[in-house]
Amino acid sequence: MRVGELMQGELESRLAGKGLTVQLGPFNIRIQTDVAPFPLLIHQLYQSYRLTPTDEIGDFNVRIARPKSLRRWFRQQIFFSVDGRSPFAPYSIEHSFPALEWGINWCIATRAHHLLMLHSAVVERNGNAILFPAWPGHGKSTLCTALVFSGWRLLSDEFGLVRPEDGLLLPIPRLIPLKNESIDVIKNFRPEAVIGPSFLKTRKGTVAHVIPPEDSILRSQEPAKPRWLIFPRWVAGAPLSLEPIPKSQAFLMVATNAFNYEVLDQTAFRLVTDMVKACDCHSLVYSDLSEAVAAIDALTRPTDG
Amino acid sequence: MGKVSLQTARANQILLDAILTPEKLPSLPPADWDLLIRVARRVRLLGRLEADLSNAGLLGMIPAKAAEHLRAARNVIEHRRTLVTWEVNRLLWALKGTDVPIILLKGAAYMVAGLPPAPGRLFADVDLLVPEERVAGIEEKLVSKGWFKMEIDPYDDRYYRVWMHEIPPLRHRERGTEIDIHHRILPRTSRLKPDPALLFEAALPLADPRLRILAPADLVLHSVVHLFLEGDPTEGLRFRDLLDLHLLLGHYGQAPGFWEGVVPRACRLGLARPLYYGLRFTQHFFATGIPKTVLDEINRLRPVWPIRALMDFLVPLAILPGHPDHPNRLASLARWLLYIRAHWLKMPPVMLVRHLSYKAYLRFRGINKKVDLAQLDLRQQ
Numbered sequence: 001m002r003v004g005e006l007m008q009g010e011l012e013s014r015l016a017g018k019g020l021t022v023q024l025g026p027f028n029i030r031i032q033t034d035v036a037p038f039p040l041l042i043h044q045l046y047q048s049y050r051l052t053p054t055d056e057i058g059d060f061n062v063r064i065a066r067p068k069s070l071r072r073w074f075r076q077q078i079f080f081s082v083d084g085r086s087p088f089a090p091y092s093i094e095h096s097f098p099a100l101e102w103g104i105n106w107c108i109a110t111r112a113h114h115l116l117m118l119h120s121a122v123v124e125r126n127g128n129a130i131l132f133p134a135w136p137g138h139g140k141s142t143l144c145t146a147l148v149f150s151g152w153r154l155l156s157d158e159f160g161l162v163r164p165e166d167g168l169l170l171p172i173p174r175l176i177p178l179k180n181e182s183i184d185v186i187k188n189f190r191p192e193a194v195i196g197p198s199f200l201k202t203r204k205g206t207v208a209h210v211i212p213p214e215d216s217i218l219r220s221q222e223p224a225k226p227r228w229l230i231f232p233r234w235v236a237g238a239p240l241s242l243e244p245i246p247k248s249q250a251f252l253m254v255a256t257n258a259f260n261y262e263v264l265d266q267t268a269f270r271l272v273t274d275m276v277k278a279c280d281c282h283s284l285v286y287s288d289l290s291e292a293v294a295a296i297d298a299l300t301r302p303t304d305g
Numbered sequence: 306m307g308k309v310s311l312q313t314a315r316a317n318q319i320l321l322d323a324i325l326t327p328e329k330l331p332s333l334p335p336a337d338w339d340l341l342i343r344v345a346r347r348v349r350l351l352g353r354l355e356a357d358l359s360n361a362g363l364l365g366m367i368p369a370k371a372a373e374h375l376r377a378a379r380n381v382i383e384h385r386r387t388l389v390t391w392e393v394n395r396l397l398w399a400l401k402g403t404d405v406p407i408i409l410l411k412g413a414a415y416m417v418a419g420l421p422p423a424p425g426r427l428f429a430d431v432d433l434l435v436p437e438e439r440v441a442g443i444e445e446k447l448v449s450k451g452w453f454k455m456e457i458d459p460y461d462d463r464y465y466r467v468w469m470h471e472i473p474p475l476r477h478r479e480r481g482t483e484i485d486i487h488h489r490i491l492p493r494t495s496r497l498k499p500d501p502a503l504l505f506e507a508a509l510p511l512a513d514p515r516l517r518i519l520a521p522a523d524l525v526l527h528s529v530v531h532l533f534l535e536g537d538p539t540e541g542l543r544f545r546d547l548l549d550l551h552l553l554l555g556h557y558g559q560a561p562g563f564w565e566g567v568v569p570r571a572c573r574l575g576l577a578r579p580l581y582y583g584l585r586f587t588q589h590f591f592a593t594g595i596p597k598t599v600l601d602e603i604n605r606l607r608p609v610w611p612i613r614a615l616m617d618f619l620v621p622l623a624i625l626p627g628h629p630d631h632p633n634r635l636a637s638l639a640r641w642l643l644y645i646r647a648h649w650l651k652m653p654p655v656m657l658v659r660h661l662s663y664k665a666y667l668r669f670r671g672i673n674k675k676v677d678l679a680q681l682d683l684r685q686q
Contacts (some may be wrong), residue, residue, distance in 0.1 A: 084629035113376075
């Protein structure tokens, strides 16, 4: 059953009561909240996601709540908490949805140490995946969004989840948070993409969430094998360049930009080595999305057959 | 309240059963696994469960989801173990040529000595015990070799230097790992004053002769002191510390002379009361095998009835985590009272009031660290 199939009232009472348990790729997230905009936003933005069957074990239990203390009367704030603990700063109530999304990322990044977590967007076509490892601000989410609305399947815009047993990439097709100018760029590039409300003046500027194509969400249990490593960088007005780079350089860039490379130690070294060996490695500088998408298509088409 | 106590009892029972009889975990229903993972994470015992199941060869018999959480915990623990091992190695390098006995305490000691609490235990920092007159020299040497004194506010710095049993932590510039240097096992201001000289005399060399470990009875007594006199207001007593104590008693209890010596040693160090509680509650929760003669001996030193009854009520309430979705107010109160009790034993009344008001003021001002999810660089975690 999917979130969108729940009646609005049922959705609301689950959120306010025992929690709504949603499957986000390899994780089952239980969300509890009685803060007003959530039933509506979750109904709209999470509609294609699968509800976790009740007999499955949950991974993270998160809650967005207003403070119990007197503070609730003079400041409209919310707190994000995990398993009843909230070591987090409060957010204004207008930003409660972005806070939930950031909070879930925090849970994954700090707890899912059974996987190697690369800081990378990942898309797939015909079983072959491209990883886009990049630092924040390099345009990885925007490029990834453009690709998943151009025939690629979204695995993730943020987490390259590598399964140690076989080195395959696990999908976690979450909502893609676009920031500031990227929102209009994507609206112009693909007017049919469904984008949620813009949250103004968050601590990361204006944020709006794109719903991934339904196919990506439905195939969230289907892993993919790494085939290309492309390191993207958006530079205003720059001519397109897509150049091969040495594997030794690619190794360093992947290893130093992971969430938990040190924690996985030798396993991480082995996984990144295998990945770099199996992938063609390129660096990409772009300013125009359509050009970048076409260049990536031309690069990968021969392998696809 | 009825529902909360029911849920509290259920969560606590699932945790206790898992620790006491891990061999029964393969038949645990998924809903109970769900709760067990949350509760065990809170008390940092996921790694212990993994180690127990792995020893019994049962890791393949539990739900895949549960196994993932245990695997994640194990990966973190192995990583911390590597860090702590390397930190001890670097410490010895930095102190080369300094002829000073270094006693490892707590986690690092369990690990290097291969004691039963080590498997599956999460290691934090490296804790050392050195003679007080050598502290300044060691601190200076470490600072010259890459560690730095962490910036803390003047109140805390004074608190450490004047009143405490340790100096402010030293952190390595590149590795970020912390070293806590102690010169006694309780603050100077404490009502209980175990003489550190006695601990140094009895300490035993480890495989690397530059490192030492407390003698068995002293190590057990330090574990008891750590359990009942340290802690924080929300966590109260740490269940995993009580489990450490149980495992240490089971291990050293096999050695000849241990049980005969432990109560007299506690009396000599002025720690009979904490030992009484330690033995009482390990036996209560884990049915630890303690000889009757030892129980009779320690029972002669037990507190008067009302205090005993109060502790029997507070400790079980505070030490188990309860259900994360159903916070138990009575348990929170018990944790807070035990926190106050621990401080009461560690400092004179006027100082206690001043210290706790200052800490409360910090909480009120919201100065305690809060993570900003939006600004967070998740790669640093």
